[in-house]
Amino acid sequence: MNLKKLSNSELLNNTLKLSQTERETMVDLLLHLVEIDNRSLYLSEGYSSMFDYLIRELKLSSSAAGRRVKAIRILAVNPDSATMLRDGSLNLSTLCEAANAIKEDPKVINRFKGASKAKAQLIASEYKLAPKKKLKDSIKPLGRKVLELSLPITPASGSGGNRSLVGITHKIQFQAKDEFVEKLKEVKALLSNKYSAGITLEKVFTECMEVYLDKHSPTRRDVRRKKRKIKLVEAKKRTRNIPVDVRDQVFVRDENQCTYISENGIRCCSTYNLQVDHIKPYALGGSNELSNLRILCAKHNRLEAMRFFPECYLKPKVA
Secondary structure (H helix, E strand, O other): OOHHHOOHHHHHHHHHHHHHHHHHHHHHHHHHHHHHHHHOHHHHOOOOOHHHHHHHOOOOOHHHHHHHHHHHHHHHHOOHHHHHHHHOOOOHHHHHHOHHHHHHOHHHHHHHOOOOHHHHHHHHHOOOOOOOOOOOOOOOOOOOOOOOOOOOEOOOOOOEOOOOOOOOOOOOOOOOOHHHHHHHHHHHHHHOOOOOOOOOHHHHHHHHHHHHHHHHOHHHHHHHHHHHHHOOOOOOOOOOOOOHHHHHHHHHHOOOOOOOEOOOOOEOOOOOOEEEEEOOOHHHOOOOOHHHEEEEEHHHHHHHHHHHOHHHOOOOOOO
16 A cells, blocks of 8 residues: 555544554554463463563563553453453553552453553652561662672681670672672572572571581581491382482583473473473372473473373362
8 A cells, every 4th residue: 555645634634544443453453462361272282381481472672561561460350451451441561550559459441441551640649558577688780889898707706796685687798790690690590499489698698607617617528537437328218209310410411491392392491490390290100310300380290181180280179
């Protein structure tokens, strides 16, 4: 179509129709995404989450994917919002602003009809929940150097000048290079399976210090030696516990990533909540040999378990 040949009225009318079609298409897409999310179909396609699916499969930016994830969560529990999106009384940006308010009061969505983004933010601020959780740890680039305060170590005490009492917490602040931050991210990813609900920097550093002390503390090494001397040698038997050296080989071979591959050849690239999975399930006679082991994220491990043992995941029928 040569747009230059259109009259002014034709151009305006066509634009109006296309705008309506765009809204209709957007809502239909969101509703499809709601159903995909309900069925967790992104897992079988090789993606670790809905967000991952939107970015890698639908080629959306991270911000656009974030808005759509928020929108489909609202549409799933508030179908009326789809009608408002279709008629234009509510747009995607406003819907996302309304998310927290809708969680508190689903009926409040009517207040957002026809509201600008600024107005929507004002309405949403009325429904902001009081903070119930602790401040999160954060790493932020600093514009200037920060003075490092430390407790002096004295020969007499052998420790800090001020005694630490049980229950007292300390604020530790320091600057770090990019290399440190990259290592920190890698350690957090490795620990994400142990702390699936989230991990603080305190836990990360505690884990690292425990590893160092276990390896270098003379006291701890001596305790281990004594335990080895009195430990009875048990006969080897079949066990589902995978030796540490074998687990390490699996992680190295699979590059610390989930290895699930969909029928379309899409590989899950998740590095969080990683688990060592038996390709042939242990319950069906699978061994702990390297060739029978692989790395899966928790979600894809569960998906594979459902494939082999569907009866374990069937919901009980209501009498």
